[in-house]
Amino acid sequence: MSIQKGVGLKRRTILKSIPALSAVSAAGQFFTGTAQAQEGLEYGYTICDNCNQMPMCGIRFQKQGNTIVSVGNWKEHNGKLLCNKGLATLQRLYNPNRLLYPMKRTNPKGSEDPGFVRISWEEALAAIASNLKAIKEKYGPEKILVFCGDPKEPRPAAMRLARYLGTYHYATESSVACRKGSLLAEQLVYGSEYSGGGCGPKTKSYMVMATNGAWSKPHGWWNMINAAKKRGVNIIVIDSRRTKTAELATVHLQPRQGTDAALGAGICRVLFEEGLYNKEFCDQWVHGVEEYRSYCKDFTPEKTEELTGVPAELVVKAARLYAQGPGSFALTSQSLSHSTNGVNNARALLNIPAILGFVDIPGGALFGVGPKGYIVHD
Ligand code: SF4
Known part of the structure; x- marks a missing residue:
């Protein structure tokens, strides 16, 4: 959406519509009574870019002439519900203090009144270039x-x-820098960016790796994991913290911070030793399985408990539940790799779905989803 400040818009109209939007959206409807009562309204569709590249939640808006008068959920779009930032789009769009043109200070820095005056883009670029x-x-x-x-x-x-x-x-x-560590781990394990996804209808187990999506991911994720819980999906949460997401966990593993690599190796040891890993998939697609299997031998459940603080029986239980699959996962983008042994923390957890063959299969986390046919959480 691109629109100039205040074109034919009554400030009162925005103020009236914004509080109502939240309530209306919570009830799953799109637009305010105020907006519907007005003449000459047209519907339109766009995506929210308040989180820039992701997750592009759908907006259904109403406009009158060149003015957007309300925004609400675009029900058929995968993002489903707009968050508060999305619902506040009109406040951003029409805020009287929004900077719309280059402005130049005419009084020295420190002056009470900076004396900003509007200048053209040509003047602004020339001034910046000459100063540089x-x-x-x-x-x-x-x-x-x-x-x-x-x-x-x-x-x-x-x-x-x-x-x-x-x-x-x-x-x-x-x-x-912030996501580099996780990204490197993903590339080392999967050869590509691959931080997981949501639960599809065929997903039977879901591993949440150090992310509290209830607060940090878009609404769609919270809806998705709640629906998965109701369907009986086994949810394994690995997070040192007791989070809102962890409340949904079938098993909650709380390793000491920075010890996830040991936990990952401990879980893989159970999968190897109990023959739960996907040998056929590993033989065909995975390099270094025997070396990793041999490396994991030392990480008995008891040793894993000693290193991570996670009770031995929970390590075994989590491995068995997750192996029931088909399983998907969600990896944090940052918290694991922002600690001691950063990249290997993420890498060891990513090895778990890898040796189970939960890779790009129905019910697993899918590779390569993009804006066309965009599927984040379904
Ligand atoms: S999560 Fe919120 S801010 Fe981000 S794209 Fe969706 S509605 Fe917009």
Whole structure:
């Protein structure tokens, strides 16, 4: 959606519609009574980009002329319910303080009134370029830090700018480093980015690896895992914390922080020793199985308990339940790899679905889902 501030919009209309939206959405309906009563309203569809690339929840909106007057859930879209950020789209879109044009300070920094005046994009770009050149000539390019926050889409362009300026100082608030450890683990185990997915109708077991999706994932995930619980899916939560998600767990494993690699090896040992792993799949697709099997031998349930603090019987129970499958999983993007032995923590847990052959199968976590036919949680 792209719309200019205040075009034909009465502020009162927005204020009236926003509180009602939450209530109406909670009841599974789309639009406010206020909006429906108005003349000349049209429906439209878009996706929410408040989380930038993901998860693109669906928005069904109403517009009057060029003005959006309400947003609500696009029921047929997979995102299902908008979160508060999504529902607050109109507040963002029409906030009177929203920056819509380049503004230039005319009073010195520290002045009570910065004296911002609107300038054209040409003027803004010329001023920035000339200041950067002046700094580069006077102090050297490495004195310039190029920083790009969120949203993430401009980051490649900002990196190129840093490179052309000749500075190696490029920074962001997240994402360049935060998910790297988990990503590396996924690539080592699966050869590709693969942090799991949701539970499909054929999923029988689900392993939640150090993520509290109840709070950190979109609404759809919480709906999905609750529905899975009702269907009798075995939910194994690995998380040191007692979380909202862990309340749904059939088995909750709480390793000491930074010891997930030992827990992963302990669970794999049970799968190997009890013949629960998928030998046929491993023979055909997995490298290094015998080496890993031999490595895991030391991680008896008792030894695993000693290393991780997870009771031996729960290690065995979790392995047996998860092996019933077909199983899916959800790996945290960050918390496992932001601790001692980071990459290997994630890697050892990812080995569990790998040796069970829960890879890209019905009921498992699927590879390669994208915006077309977009399936995140179903
Ligand atoms: S989770 Fe919320 S902010 Fe993110 S895309 Fe969905 S509605 Fe928008």
